[in-house]
Amino acid sequence: MNETFIYISLALIVLLFILSSLIYKKMRIWKIILIILTGGLYIVLKFFPDLITFILVEKALEYFTYFIFFIVVLLAITFKNKIRITQNLTDYDFFELEKELGNVQDVSDLLRLRFISTIGLLNEGLIFYNNDLESMFVTEQAAAILSTKKSDFATDEYLKNIHREDQPEYLSAIKKAGKKNPNFEVKYRILKNNTYIWVVEKGHLFTHNKKDYLVSSLKGIDLKLFPETMIHELDSIPDESQLTNYLVQARKEKEVFHLVLMHLTNIPDINYRFGRDVGNLMIAEYIKKMRYHFAREHNSIFRITGIEFALIIKEEQKFDVLKRALVSGGDLINLKLNIGGIQQVVYPNVGIIKNDPWSNYEVNDFINLGQKTLEEAIRNNKKNFSIYGE
Numbered sequence: 001m002n003e004t005f006i007y008i009s010l011a012l013i014v015l016l017f018i019l020s021s022l023i024y025k026k027m028r029i030w031k032i033i034l035i036i037l038t039g040g041l042y043i044v045l046k047f048f049p050d051l052i053t054f055i056l057v058e059k060a061l062e063y064f065t066y067f068i069f070f071i072v073v074l075l076a077i078t079f080k081n082k083i084r085i086t087q088n089l090t091d092y093d094f095f096e097l098e099k100e101l102g103n104v105q106d107v108s109d110l111l112r113l114r115f116i117s118t119i120g121l122l123n124e125g126l127i128f129y130n131n132d133l134e135s136m137f138v139t140e141q142a143a144a145i146l147s148t149k150k151s152d153f154a155t156d157e158y159l160k161n162i163h164r165e166d167q168p169e170y171l172s173a174i175k176k177a178g179k180k181n182p183n184f185e186v187k188y189r190i191l192k193n194n195t196y197i198w199v200v201e202k203g204h205l206f207t208h209n210k211k212d213y214l215v216s217s218l219k220g221i222d223l224k225l226f227p228e229t230m231i232h233e234l235d236s237i238p239d240e241s242q243l244t245n246y247l248v249q250a251r252k253e254k255e256v257f258h259l260v261l262m263h264l265t266n267i268p269d270i271n272y273r274f275g276r277d278v279g280n281l282m283i284a285e286y287i288k289k290m291r292y293h294f295a296r297e298h299n300s301i302f303r304i305t306g307i308e309f310a311l312i313i314k315e316e317q318k319f320d321v322l323k324r325a326l327v328s329g330g331d332l333i334n335l336k337l338n339i340g341g342i343q344q345v346v347y348p349n350v351g352i353i354k355n356d357p358w359s360n361y362e363v364n365d366f367i368n369l370g371q372k373t374l375e376e377a378i379r380n381n382k383k384n385f386s387i388y389g390e
Contacts, residue, residue, distance in 0.1 A: 005065060006042065006064070006065060006068060009065075009068040009069060009071075009072050010038070010039070010042065010068065012072050012075075012076075013034075013035060013038060013068065013071055013072055013075060014035065016072070016075040016076060017031055017032075017035055017075065020075075020078070031075070034071060038067075038068060038071055041064060041067070042064065042068075045060055045061055045064055123141065123219070124141060124142075124217040124218060124219045125138060125139050125140075125141035125142020125143070125144070125145050125146075125217065125218040125219075126138070126139045126141070126142060126215065126216070126217055126218070127139075127142055127201070127203075127214075127215070127216045127217075127218055128213070128214075128215050129155070129174070129213060129214035129215070129216075130213070131211040131212055131213050133155055133174060133175070133214070134154065134155055135152065135153065135154050135155060136152070136153050136155060136158065137151055137152055137153075138150075138151055138152075138153065138218075139151070141218075142218045145192070145199065145218055145219070145220045146161070146190065146192055147192045147193050159171070161190050161191040162188050162189065162190050162191075163188065163189035163190070163191075163196050163340065163341065164341075165189075165340065165341030165342065166188035166189050166340035166341040166342075167188075167341070168341060169186055169188060169338065169340055169341050170186055170188050170201075173185070173186035173201075173203070174186075174203065174214060174216075177203060177204075177205040177214060178205065178212075179205070179207070179212075182204055182205040182206070183202070183203065183204050183205075184202070184203045184216075185200065185201070185202045185203075186200070186201050186340075187199070187200045187201075187221070187281065187339050187340055188201070188340040188341070189340055197220055197221070198220070198221040198277060198281070198340075199218055199219060199220050199221060200218075200219050200221055201216050201217070201218050202216055202217050203215065203216030203217075204216070221277075221281070237287070237301060237302060237303040237309075238299055238301075238302045238303070239302065239303055239304075240302065240303075240304050240310075242299070242302060243302040243304070243310050243367075244363055244364070244367070246299060246302075246312070247259075247355075247363045247366065247367070248363050250312075250355070251355065251357070251363065251366075254357035254358075255314065255355065255357065256314070256354075256355060256356075256357060257312050257313060257314045257354075257355050258312075258313045258319050258352055258353070258354050258355070259310060259311075259312060259352070259353050259354075259355065259366070259367075259370050260294075260310065260311040260312075260313060260322065260350060260351075260352050261304070261308065261309075261310050261350065261351040261352070261370050261371065261373070261374040262290070262308065262309045262310075262311065262348040262349075262350050263307060263308050263348055263349045263350075263351075263374055263377075263378060264283060264286065264307040264308070264309075264346060264347075264348050265307075265347060265348060265349050265378070265384075266344075266345075266346065266347060267279050267282065267283060267306075267307045267346065268307070270282055270344055270346075274342055274344075278339055278342055281339045282337050282339060282344060282346050283307065283346075285335075285337050285339070286335055286337065286346045287301065287309065289335055290309075290311060293318075293321070293322075293332065294311055294313055294318050294321075294322055295311045295312065295313065297312075297314070300312040300313075300314075308374075310370075323387075326350060326383075326384070326385040329384075333347070333348065333350075334346070334347040335347075347384065348384065349374065349377040349378045349384050349385070350374070350377055350384065350385040350386075351370055351371070351372075351373035351374025351375070351376065351377050351385070351386050351388070352370075352373065352385065352386070352387045352388065353366065353369055353370040353373055353387075353388040353389075354387075354388070354389070369388055370388070373386045373387070373388045374386070
């Protein structure tokens, strides 16, 4: 009787395991281990009883009978829990479930329509990369920037339209995006109507179902007609007349500050070698860095000429940082900039004059002294800066 019970129990264990795996399309490792352990114990008891020396074989068989009964009950309970989906549900319960499902579907449709409507309001195009970065989907706005009617691209196909010099920069940007640094920004030239145009792509990485996806915005950079780009850094800078008005007010308030005049010396060479569009983008990026480090206050940076700028530095600590950078010739002033695949170091000549609240200089005389100090820095072959009075 015991042996018949054991055979029936073993058959039930295997049957419950197979049914569970087929119905739920998932094999639990702990169940596999349990079946192997049970089968192994039975083989030892049945065919190799001599290996059991610490207990009588009859007693071991009795304990084994209890053990497999427990295993059958355990598998049956876990199997029953899986199939108790509709047990004890009333018509009212089904009605509530349908109502909840309808609400969820309504919210989902609303979110989808909001997303589609938002895309239509954007000036920027959007690019949605597949998780393997092998292909992408672009919105109508992005397709318009690229002057194409296609919305699906293989990444290799898209890459062929990017300027050869800018391809490594683009690939590096999209592949480096990760959980620690999910955002990226890259400027590159891409073919549009047989002509290369500059675009800026800003992207973000997010995770869904343990897979990483990239979504990015795409904007064309038209240096003359599209100020809502990095060139806005140049278009929004106050000019020389506004600098004069600022200095008049500052001197009335008896403020202490330094006027720093910067002449971006090698920009004409960059314009000649790579084009004025590259030069303008380099200037914009340089001014963005200067604003971040030294001139965060409102209207504290001014454009005098195409490649000459004025900074007002009121904090003595910031001026000390600037002076140390000028003396050391470090990369805080001589900036290595990347635009697409073009890498250049932009370096300035700098003239500095300190405003003494009790001096008798007129504002125009003060500016002229600053200009003469800058000219001295440009003429000096040993160092690229000059400080008035030093």
